Amino acid sequence: MAAQELTGAEIVIKALVDQGVDTIFGYPGGAVLPIYDALFQQNKIRHILVRHEQGAVHAAEGYARSTGKPGVVLVTSGPGATNAITGLTDALMDSIPIVCLTGQVATHLIGSDAFQEADTVGITRHCTKHNWLVKSVPELARVMHEAFYVATHGRPGPVVIDIPKDIQFQTAEYTVSPHITHRTYRPVVKGDIEKIKQAVELIANAKKPMFYTGGGIINSGAVASQLLREFVRLTGYPITSTLMGLGAYPASDKQWLGMLGMHGTYEANNAMHDCDVLINIGARFDDRVTGRLDAFAPNSKKIHVDIDASSINKNVRVDVPIIGDCAHVLEDMLRIWKSKARRPDKAALADWWKQIDEWRDRKSLAYKTNDDVIKPQQAIQRLCEMTKGREVYVTTEVGQHQMWAAQHFHFDHPNRWMTSGGLGTMGYGLPAAIGAQIAHPDALVVDIAGEASILMNIQEMSTAVQFMLPVKIFILNNEYMGMVRQWQQLLHEGRYSHSYSDSLPDFVKLAEAYGATGIRAEKPSELDAAIKTMIETPGPVIFDCRVDQFENCYPMIPSGAAHNEMILGDDPEGASVSEEGKMLV
Amino acid sequence: MKKDDTIERHTISVLVDNEAGVLARVIGLFSGRGYNIESLTVAEVDQGEHTSRITIVTTGTPMVIEQIKAQLDRLVPVHRVIDLTVEANAVEREMALIKVAGTGEKRVEALRLSDAFRARVIDTTHSSFVFEVTGAPDKIDAFIGLMRPLGLVDVSRTGVVAIARGPEAM
Numbered sequence: 001m002a003a004q005e006l007t008g009a010e011i012v013i014k015a016l017v018d019q020g021v022d023t024i025f026g027y028p029g030g031a032v033l034p035i036y037d038a039l040f041q042q043n044k045i046r047h048i049l050v051r052h053e054q055g056a057v058h059a060a061e062g063y064a065r066s067t068g069k070p071g072v073v074l075v076t077s078g079p080g081a082t083n084a085i086t087g088l089t090d091a092l093m094d095s096i097p098i099v100c101l102t103g104q105v106a107t108h109l110i111g112s113d114a115f116q117e118a119d120t121v122g123i124t125r126h127c128t129k130h131n132w133l134v135k136s137v138p139e140l141a142r143v144m145h146e147a148f149y150v151a152t153h154g155r156p157g158p159v160v161i162d163i164p165k166d167i168q169f170q171t172a173e174y175t176v177s178p179h180i181t182h183r184t185y186r187p188v189v190k191g192d193i194e195k196i197k198q199a200v201e202l203i204a205n206a207k208k209p210m211f212y213t214g215g216g217i218i219n220s221g222a223v224a225s226q227l228l229r230e231f232v233r234l235t236g237y238p239i240t241s242t243l244m245g246l247g248a249y250p251a252s253d254k255q256w257l258g259m260l261g262m263h264g265t266y267e268a269n270n271a272m273h274d275c276d277v278l279i280n281i282g283a284r285f286d287d288r289v290t291g292r293l294d295a296f297a298p299n300s301k302k303i304h305v306d307i308d309a310s311s312i313n314k315n316v317r318v319d320v321p322i323i324g325d326c327a328h329v330l331e332d333m334l335r336i337w338k339s340k341a342r343r344p345d346k347a348a349l350a351d352w353w354k355q356i357d358e359w360r361d362r363k364s365l366a367y368k369t370n371d372d373v374i375k376p377q378q379a380i381q382r383l384c385e386m387t388k389g390r391e392v393y394v395t396t397e398v399g400q401h402q403m404w405a406a407q408h409f410h411f412d413h414p415n416r417w418m419t420s421g422g423l424g425t426m427g428y429g430l431p432a433a434i435g436a437q438i439a440h441p442d443a444l445v446v447d448i449a450g451e452a453s454i455l456m457n458i459q460e461m462s463t464a465v466q467f468m469l470p471v472k473i474f475i476l477n478n479e480y481m482g483m484v485r486q487w488q489q490l491l492h493e494g495r496y497s498h499s500y501s502d503s504l505p506d507f508v509k510l511a512e513a514y515g516a517t518g519i520r521a522e523k524p525s526e527l528d529a530a531i532k533t534m535i536e537t538p539g540p541v542i543f544d545c546r547v548d549q550f551e552n553c554y555p556m557i558p559s560g561a562a563h564n565e566m567i568l569g570d571d572p573e574g575a576s577v578s579e580e581g582k583m584l585v
Numbered sequence: 586m587k588k589d590d591t592i593e594r595h596t597i598s599v600l601v602d603n604e605a606g607v608l609a610r611v612i613g614l615f616s617g618r619g620y621n622i623e624s625l626t627v628a629e630v631d632q633g634e635h636t637s638r639i640t641i642v643t644t645g646t647p648m649v650i651e652q653i654k655a656q657l658d659r660l661v662p663v664h665r666v667i668d669l670t671v672e673a674n675a676v677e678r679e680m681a682l683i684k685v686a687g688t689g690e691k692r693v694e695a696l697r698l699s700d701a702f703r704a705r706v707i708d709t710t711h712s713s714f715v716f717e718v719t720g721a722p723d724k725i726d727a728f729i730g731l732m733r734p735l736g737l738v739d740v741s742r743t744g745v746v747a748i749a750r751g752p753e754a755m
């Protein structure tokens with residue numbers, strides 16, 4: 001039977017369906033009208049109309065991160081594509097699989113500075129894993145499937161397919177299978193078994209071991225989290241995680257030391273500094289994590305498991321590099337550990353835990369409450385407490401509230417926590433919450449926000465209301481760009497240059513203006529009841545939680561300092577930053 | 586581990602799919618991550634397979650060189666990355682076209698020296714030569730240096746191409 005001739009627009013839809021896509025996030029425009037027309041005439045794919053293309057990409061990220069499936073975006077040429085750039089860069093930094101379809105002016109107009117023309121493949125080359133300009137309709141189906149393959153294999157990331165408008169109208173046969181063997185891109189998933197054996201030897205002989213895990217575990221899938229839990233429990237070793245990896249190991253477990261890094265716990269950072277064997281699985285030695293590089297875990301042998309060879313020895317030299325997918329490597333590690341009947345050094349481990357418990361007793365996340373003002377940490381802690389037992393997905397914006405959320409909201413499952421880690425994109429949380437809610441309609445999805453960040457993509461309230469998505473936006477409102485203010489206090493002698501959130505909207509009225517519900521809490525005594533109301537309110541809610549304006553986020557490793565040079569909240573006297581540190585972000 | 590800060594020069598060969606934008610990807614990688622390019626050459630080497638070979642001469646610390654190779658290798662259209670400086674006993678060649686203008690003694694001297702460098706004269710007027718010279722980059726540097734006082738007016742260099750010695754393919 002001869003394959004049927006389809007238009008380019010129909011090929012796009014068919015390829016999406018064949019890839020198992022059921023939802024896309026987008027915004028129409030001149031150069032994608034044929035695809036929107038094809039969307040109109042089918043019912044397999046649901047289109048979520050956002051209010052800004054940046055929101056479309058973040059929503060797709062929230063969808064992808066909460067499901068493990070790729071997120072799909074459809075935007076028009078020119079401004080549609082350029083508005084998507086921040087989202088694409090965010091997805092690149094955090095390794096989120098996104099397939100972004102952009103319209104382009106007709107092929108004969110390319111290069112003529114036509115209306116809404118932009119060099120989309122040129123502009124997005126630097127913020128995608130790969131991109132394509134489709135110049136003839138017969139190659140469209142292959143490119144579509146190749147794009148999904150590239151976005152989801154190896155280290156995941158965003159890809160862009162730029163489709164000129166004439167290509168969307170032209171017809172071709174659709175014969176390509178969705179399962180492709182790529183000509184050049186074939187990432188290694190199985191780790192080198194000799195290296196894995198070496199790693200297991202090191203792990204077994206460690207006196208002061210430390211697991212340091214990251215987003216690679218989450219990206220690898222639920223199996224990786226399961227294997228990690230099994231391996232960590234089998235060894236009895238302490239474990240910490242990056243911001244991106246929270247939830248891969250349950251925060252309620254006794255071996256869990258909390259997050260590490262700039263705003264990590266005292267116990268996690270000190271254990272990193274003093275450990276003798278560092279087991280990095282799916283993390284990338286980011287500068288927020290390592291602090292001063294020459295003082296980073298200085299006496300340790302380092303094992304690094306990463307699917308991306310370019311992550312290895314990029315920032316930190318390691319002793320045993322293992323290139324492969326976390327789940328595959330963990331499976332091999334476990335098998336070898338068990339087959340050799342490995343036992344950790346019990347006496348050494350007991351001493352190590354004794355030391356760690358002393359650090360734990362420092363209670364570095366403690367804060368002082370009072371009856372007059374809500375402490376931001378307190379608000380998150382209450383939110384966490386009152387949502388226990390529910391299926392909860394948390395997104396954040398960027399800043400102090402994000403770090404407080406990472407510290408005080410505890411995750412026992414992977415894929416429940418979505419935050420902009422690498423790029424630090426204010427405005428990420430609300431659209432990401434929308435994406436997560438679309439994927440999990442019956443779950444409780446909360447965007448923990450700041451009053452400054454939320455205004456960066458507040459327009460997505462309309463999306464939430466239109467699609468009846470009951471996202472809860474929990475704003476820690478301190479009337480400051482809190483992290484900027486904190487750094488100005490620490491680095492610039494309290495000259496709070498332009499970090500005050502002046503002329504804020506009344507968030508309760510703002511919610512009502514969008515057709516949602518607004519709630520405000522100003523006193524600690526009101527907090528629990530207000531949170532309860534928020535959870536029980538159907539539909540989207542903006543919760544304006546007025547918190548202490550001058551609370552700082554501690555503990556903190558100041559820029560240019562080492563893991564064992566932390567500033568603690570109850571002892572901020574030591575808060576000074578070296579001249580070199582001031583140069584760092 | 587101790588950091589090795591010595592700057593090394595490496596010649597790297599990259600076999601790529603000859604698709605639109607592939608050179609921009611490679612160059613963008615170098616500029617975006619702040620790596621050096623001393624020279625870069627590219628041409629299609631297999632029309633049937635649509636593959637091109639890019640030869641890059643770069644400098645950096647051993648850690649940076651290792652990064653460059655890993656970063657190149659993860660570009661989607663890249664087939665293979667070979668560090669010819671490390672992995673293969675390679676031969677390197679560069680070609681240059683060099684224009685020298687002058688008359689009298691200088692003109693004669695230029696011609697005499699070109700002979701010593703086995704340069705070929707590929708264009709002549711009464712007051713100029715264009716020499717074609719091939720060799721390792723330092724040989725070309727030396728020839729250009731010698732031509733400078735003799736009326737050097739224009740230089741065009743290809744950049745380095747390199748290939749491993751012995752029977753094996755890349």
